[in-house]
Amino acid sequence: MKQSPNKTKSISIIGSGLGGLSAAIRLAHAGYAVTVYEKNPTPGGKARSISQNGFRFDTGPSLITMPFVINELFESVGENPADWLTLNKLTNLCRYFYPDGTILNAYSDKEKFAAEIEANTTEKKEALFKYLEYCKTIYELTADIFLFKDLYSAKTYSNLKALKTLFKLPKIDSFRTMNEANRSFFKDEKIIQLFNRYATYNGSDPYKCPATLNIISHVEYTIGGYYASGGMYSLTDALYRLAVKKGVKFNFSSPVEKIITNGKNVKGILDGGKEIFANKVISNADVYSTYGKLLNDSRSSAAKKYNKLEPSSSALVFYWGVNVTSDKLDTHNILFSSDYKKEFEELFDKKTYPTDPTIYIYISSKFSPGDAPTGKENWFVMINAPNSTSSNSKDQMSNEKIKDILLTKINTLTGYDIKDKIESESVMTPQDIEDQTGSYKGSIYGISSNSRNAAFFRQSNKSKHYHGLYFTGGSAHPGGGIPLVILSGKITAEKLMNSE
Numbered sequence: 001m002k003q004s005p006n007k008t009k010s011i012s013i014i015g016s017g018l019g020g021l022s023a024a025i026r027l028a029h030a031g032y033a034v035t036v037y038e039k040n041p042t043p044g045g046k047a048r049s050i051s052q053n054g055f056r057f058d059t060g061p062s063l064i065t066m067p068f069v070i071n072e073l074f075e076s077v078g079e080n081p082a083d084w085l086t087l088n089k090l091t092n093l094c095r096y097f098y099p100d101g102t103i104l105n106a107y108s109d110k111e112k113f114a115a116e117i118e119a120n121t122t123e124k125k126e127a128l129f130k131y132l133e134y135c136k137t138i139y140e141l142t143a144d145i146f147l148f149k150d151l152y153s154a155k156t157y158s159n160l161k162a163l164k165t166l167f168k169l170p171k172i173d174s175f176r177t178m179n180e181a182n183r184s185f186f187k188d189e190k191i192i193q194l195f196n197r198y199a200t201y202n203g204s205d206p207y208k209c210p211a212t213l214n215i216i217s218h219v220e221y222t223i224g225g226y227y228a229s230g231g232m233y234s235l236t237d238a239l240y241r242l243a244v245k246k247g248v249k250f251n252f253s254s255p256v257e258k259i260i261t262n263g264k265n266v267k268g269i270l271d272g273g274k275e276i277f278a279n280k281v282i283s284n285a286d287v288y289s290t291y292g293k294l295l296n297d298s299r300s301s302a303a304k305k306y307n308k309l310e311p312s313s314s315a316l317v318f319y320w321g322v323n324v325t326s327d328k329l330d331t332h333n334i335l336f337s338s339d340y341k342k343e344f345e346e347l348f349d350k351k352t353y354p355t356d357p358t359i360y361i362y363i364s365s366k367f368s369p370g371d372a373p374t375g376k377e378n379w380f381v382m383i384n385a386p387n388s389t390s391s392n393s394k395d396q397m398s399n400e401k402i403k404d405i406l407l408t409k410i411n412t413l414t415g416y417d418i419k420d421k422i423e424s425e426s427v428m429t430p431q432d433i434e435d436q437t438g439s440y441k442g443s444i445y446g447i448s449s450n451s452r453n454a455a456f457f458r459q460s461n462k463s464k465h466y467h468g469l470y471f472t473g474g475s476a477h478p479g480g481g482i483p484l485v486i487l488s489g490k491i492t493a494e495k496l497m498n499s500e
């Protein structure tokens, strides 16, 4: 069979996170010889799977948004997404439990959600509809430039729509914080807290980040929230299998030690003491460690610029196999704190675990019964944590202390006393996130969006300083979260192909 000319062009990808897989699939399909080096024994990075005592857990992400981004990846390489993965729309996006005992279901049917809000809070239906229209406007103005395109290419701004966006700054609401904007639409503290929560979808603080991030509410309520049959790992597994089908070679348990350079030209990588030459290198590792460890270049201007940016928040996750069937809980549940502002001050200013944390509980066995033995459930219980890996220091609460707080709060707000019902347990701390995925300070979404200009400071997908080096994943453009890292892989692959 005649080989495509590009087969002579070799690409090394460091990391098999979803961003790395997205780039690998597209480049292999285009005919490049792609090899992925992954330090873990399995693919997925933050989106892996663990099994313990008959329970299976997704390690990190649990909610899929913007499913068209996933579908586009399959379609762009001539595949039917339905042959690989089943994505299902959630009817209830999340069940919210408030400290005063109020329970609110965020139904994906907007009329039903509005009726739920009117029945349980002092807010009127119309306030919700007006708010979601406003979120839609921001999305329509910004998504093309900030999410789908290469922010750093002049071409992105050459069309009329992009130029118009730049002149419609008040409409994209970047001068108010998310909290200020949400307060202008709602009076009920419960609804303000509910919509402020969307800042955490990219690891930011609603009292600091620009209201432009209200596009996240549009993405969830108007485009929809989804789950993958079999759990989130089905997505990782589907992308891995697709990459293999396209000819991508994988080396697992292969921590890359160095990116080999000759001056400012990238020549390949060092893996297990062996020099492997490549025409191009794509780093799916955190940008911070790419400069600091892989390039040994923390003193360059690019590294210094990046190091000044604030990482996103991290997470503390308990994986509990419980001997309970919880009819009062849904797949996604939030148990809110009583003082949201204080929670974010603790997270971002004091860099401590919140004393009264908002708790997120995700139970995949509700839709994927194989994830837990009959009559039992797999509870993924997560709180936001500071971007700090000093969690073992005296100043931080111990995991045991936090566990006590969580068990008490779960009992108070949901009525489930599970203290003696936990059959199996493991924990993931910010330090574990850094150790397992290389994310600086355990950040889960790259850099935070707590400043108005954060989007412009993210690492561009093609290095300006090293010829032949590219970046993809949550710490590069357009940022963290599943759809964004898959788009990151797309932008990186396109940039690489266009530079040939």
Ligand SMILES: Cc1cc2nc3c(=O)[nH]c(=O)nc-3n(C[C@H](O)[C@H](O)[C@H](O)COP(=O)(O)OP(=O)(O)OC[C@H]3O[C@@H](n4cnc5c(N)ncnc54)[C@H](O)[C@@H]3O)c2cc1C
Pocket (backbone or CB within 6 Å): 014, 015, 016, 017, 018, 019, 020, 037, 038, 039, 040, 043, 044, 045, 046, 047, 059, 060, 061, 062, 063, 064, 065, 254, 255, 256, 257, 284, 285, 286, 315, 317, 382, 433, 436, 437, 438, 439, 444, 445, 472, 473, 474, 475, 479, 480, 481, 482, 483, 485
């Ligand atoms: C607890 C948690 C909950 C989350 N919830 C959601 C959610 O509900 N929805 C959502 O959309 N997103 C969520 N996210 C974010 C989402 O998981 C990430 O944005 C996304 O998976 C990151 O993909 P990535 O391409 O940046 O790669 P990563 O997942 O960061 O993977 C990078 C890979 O590179 C490898 N690597 C690093 N250095 C080296 C080296 N030197 N050599 C070889 N390999 C190396 C790592 O081992 C890793 O496999 C969550 C994340 C976490 C942790």
